[in-house]
Amino acid sequence: MSSSVRVRILGVGMGPHHVTGEVAEALRTVDYVLAAEKSDDDRLLALRQEILRQHPGPGGPAELVVVPDPPRDRSEGLSAGGYEGAVADWHDARAARYAEVLRQRGGTAAFLVWGDPSLYDSTIRVVERVRDLGVDLDFDVLPGISAPQLLAARHRIVLHEVGRPVHVTTGRRLQEAVTAGLDNIVAMLNPPPHRLDFTGLEDWTIWWGANLGAPGERLLTGRLDAVRPAIGEARTAAEARDGWVMDLFLVRRT
Structure with a gap:
């Protein structure tokens, strides 16, 4: 499959009832949604599934592709610099895992962002890092309720x-x-x-x-x-x- 990928970064507020008409329309255009699995019992994955169920495309709900989230240093005593370094390492590891999936699948992928992508969320930065890893992609961003x-x-x-x-x-x-x-x-x-x-x-x-x-x-x-x-x-x-x-x-x- 071609490595060319379209990525849609979609703000979804806090669930199906916060999905705007613009984002609902975008969901009908995607082949799959990438989501980080943060634990063995990550209930936010079920909430993402419900969003996809309520806003299906022509062939039904988009597939949810789960990617195990890499570990992150969450030590309480981290300095400001240590915290920023830990987050940067975590984003690099996330980008590498997403890049592997996007290279394999191509097509149109989406990330569902809690709240709005512009405010204390790093999906845009991570997708830019994926592109820096050599994945041929273009992306757009749609706002959500913050x-x-x-x-x-x-x-x-x-x-x-x-x-x-x-x-x-x-x-x-x-x-x-x-x-x-x-x-x-x-x-x-x-x-x-x-x-x-x-x-x-x-x-x-x-x-x-x-x-x-x-x-x-x-x-x-x-x-x-x-x-x-x-x-x-x-x-x-x-x-x-x-x-x-x-x-x-x-x-x-x-």
């Missing part, structure tokens, strides 16, 4: 006050933002609450959510020092219900 959009909608808030900015970062870099004087911060890719540094934010307001749009969705809001003990319990409950957990929050100086 986690911050869902957080704001669920809490019925605007992410920023009138004429003010909102800073989006990761949980591990929260204190960097606070030290820089930022006081309206969305944090994503968060570790468990006991590993987050909320020093100096005790009287800030937090709007927190986990597994937004999924059956295990959990929401909490209030003064941070009052709500914080409940966040860990709610996060655990979301993971127990869905088999996975993704959470984020907005914190704002009162």
Whole structure:
């Protein structure tokens, strides 16, 4: 088979009910979907299957091609440079595995991206690395509903006050933002609450959510020092219900 491949990077929000008409149309054009298997019981694979079932092509749902995800160094004590290096190595390993499949299959492939591909997702970078490995491919990107959009909608808030900015970062870099004087911060890719540094934010307001749009969705809001003990319990409950957990929050100086 020719090595020429078309790759479609499709934002799917948090599941079938968030798939836009544009993405649904794109799904009808793909031969198969590549997905990383992160564990022996990766329930997000079943959610991807459901998306494909609800948005089939002319010949039925696209095939889901599962690729075992390479290991990644997730040590708690990694420095900023160590973390970035670990992620870069992980992306290189992912790209090599995807490249092998794309070379073999050709055709039109897709990646289904949780939320939106533009925000704290590396699928675009990984696909570019696949191309750097010599795979003849072209790709396009279609947007999806992002986690911050869902957080704001669920809490019925605007992410920023009138004429003010909102800073989006990761949980591990929260204190960097606070030290820089930022006081309206969305944090994503968060570790468990006991590993987050909320020093100096005790009287800030937090709007927190986990597994937004999924059956295990959990929401909490209030003064941070009052709500914080409940966040860990709610996060655990979301993971127990869905088999996975993704959470984020907005914190704002009162």
